[in-house]
Amino acid sequence: MKRVGVIGGGQLALMMAGAAQKLGIQLVVQTPSPNDPAITIASETIFAPIEDAAATAKLATRCDLITFENEFVNLEALSPLVAQGVFFRPGLQVLSPLLDKYDQRCYLKQLDLPIPKFVALDWNDIGGIEELLLQAQLQFPVVLKARRHGYDGQGTFIVQDIDALKQRLESYFTQQKFQSLFLLEEFIPFERELAVIAARSSAGEIVTYPIVETQQELQVCRRVLVPADISRTVTAEIEAIAHTLLNSLQAVGVFGIELFLTPDGKVLVNEIAPRTHNSGHFTLDACQTSQFEQHLRAVCDLPLGNPALTCEGAVMVNLLGYECAENEYLVKRQQISRIPRSHVHWYGKSESRPGRKLGHVTVLLDTWNRTEAAAIAQIIESLWYGVE
Numbered sequence: 207m208k209r210v211g212v213i214g215g216g217q218l219a220l221m222m223a224g225a226a227q228k229l230g231i232q233l234v235v236q237t238p239s240p241n242d243p244a245i246t247i248a249s250e251t252i253f254a255p256i257e258d259a260a261a262t263a264k265l266a267t268r269c270d271l272i273t274f275e276n277e278f279v280n281l282e283a284l285s286p287l288v289a290q291g292v293f294f295r296p297g298l299q300v301l302s303p304l305l306d307k308y309d310q311r312c313y314l315k316q317l318d319l320p321i322p323k324f325v326a327l328d329w330n331d332i333g334g335i336e337e338l339l340l341q342a343q344l345q346f347p348v349v350l351k352a353r354r355h356g357y358d359g360q361g362t363f364i365v366q367d368i369d370a371l372k373q374r375l376e377s378y379f380t381q382q383k384f385q386s387l388f389l390l391e392e393f394i395p396f397e398r399e400l401a402v403i404a405a406r407s408s409a410g411e412i413v414t415y416p417i418v419e420t421q422q423e424l425q426v427c428r429r430v431l432v433p434a435d436i437s438r439t440v441t442a443e444i445e446a447i448a449h450t451l452l453n454s455l456q457a458v459g460v461f462g463i464e465l466f467l468t469p470d471g472k473v474l475v476n477e478i479a480p481r482t483h484n485s486g487h488f489t490l491d492a493c494q495t496s497q498f499e500q501h502l503r504a505v506c507d508l509p510l511g512n513p514a515l516t517c518e519g520a521v522m523v524n525l526l527g528y529e530c531a532e533n534e535y536l537v538k539r540q541q542i543s544r545i546p547r548s549h550v551h552w553y554g555k556s557e558s559r560p561g562r563k564l565g566h567v568t569v570l571l572d573t574w575n576r577t578e579a580a581a582i583a584q585i586i587e588s589l590w591y592g593v594e
């Protein structure tokens with residue numbers, strides 16, 4: 207039996223459990239807290255922060271290879287482990303251009319992939335911001351992003367003018383929350399946001415899942431409509447982007463790629479996540495092979511599975527925390543699970559906080575109709591966020 211080490215014990219690791227069992231794989235997890243979702247399914251847990259490389263060295267003694275469900279690792283500290291024979295999948299050199307949002311933009315630019323205009327911004331540049339914006343040909347509104355450790359919109363801000371930008375930087379600096387390095391980029395007035403999950407094997411085979419439409423509110427993913435209503439040209443363009451990216455990275459495993467579609471039909475890459483991704487949760491219930499199984503297949507050198515849909519379409523809605531509470535929300539979950547062909551996934555987090563991803567629901571559809579899918583999402587959200 208193969209033992210796979212997973213750095214990170216959140217819901218993405220939790221959702222690997224079914225596939226691991228099917229494939230006869232044991233998961234050994236490195237995660238900081240005994241309350242983390244994947245503790246319940248791990249055959250063994252190393253309790254330590256994600257960036258603790260000494261703990262990862264210990265994790266390596268318990269498994270055949272190590273993969274990631276969380277990219278907030280310290281690559282520098284991990285790299286001596288490679289010399290000692292620790293096997294990471296994807297390899298550290300694959301993660302290296304992706305973990306910092308500015309480095310990632312530079313990498314995408316070098317590949318000549320379409321991206322928003324961008325520039326690096328250091329706290330020390332605050333005096334010369336106007337000049338910097340001018341040089342980078344950026345006009346307000348702009349998007350300010352912490353280069354590292356941002357997630358679910360934390361660390362990403364749309365800023366309307368120079369005063370708001372300065373204020374935001376100052377409050378960052380005083381909070382010391384995201385260090386002092388930022389990415390500043392063009393605000394894209396997108397018509398829609400799209401995403402694609404792609405997997406690559408060590409032999410270089412690539413499979414892509416159906417392209418989806420993602421809907422964000424306050425920079426957090428709220429719902430995913432499957433498949434996206436897009437032209438063949440846009441589909442082909444996105445698939446080509448996925449191939450270029452995964453091949454140039456020599457990636458092994460599943461990657462999530464987020465994109466913008468502009469009103470004039472242009473595709474731009476927003477971000478690539480070197481792991482399974484929220485936009486691919488529908489694959490658990492709506493595809494022949496889930497993104498979690500696909501990831502384990504790729505990193506364990508098993509043949510890649512069929513990514514095709516098993517239904518005409520699907521809608522996935524995130525169940526986000528909307529209060530600070532310790533609550534299992536059983537009644538609401540039961541109500542949602544009564545929706546025909548719904549599959550409710552609950553991550554078992556001990557505390558709810560506003561915006562925290564507590565679970566998700568996927569509803570399978572016999573016919574694909576975007577308006578109908580959006581209406582189902584609305585029913586779920588009114589059951590979830592409505593008054594009990």
Ligand code: ADP
Pocket residue numbers: 322349351356357358359360361362391392393394395396399422425426464476477
């Ligand atoms: P995170 O890594 O926290 O998910 P993202 O960079 O993916 O942050 O941004 C989160 C959301 O913010 C995006 O899904 C999108 O809705 C919005 N956003 C990010 N960058 C831009 C941009 N350049 N133009 C317009 N909206 C953006």
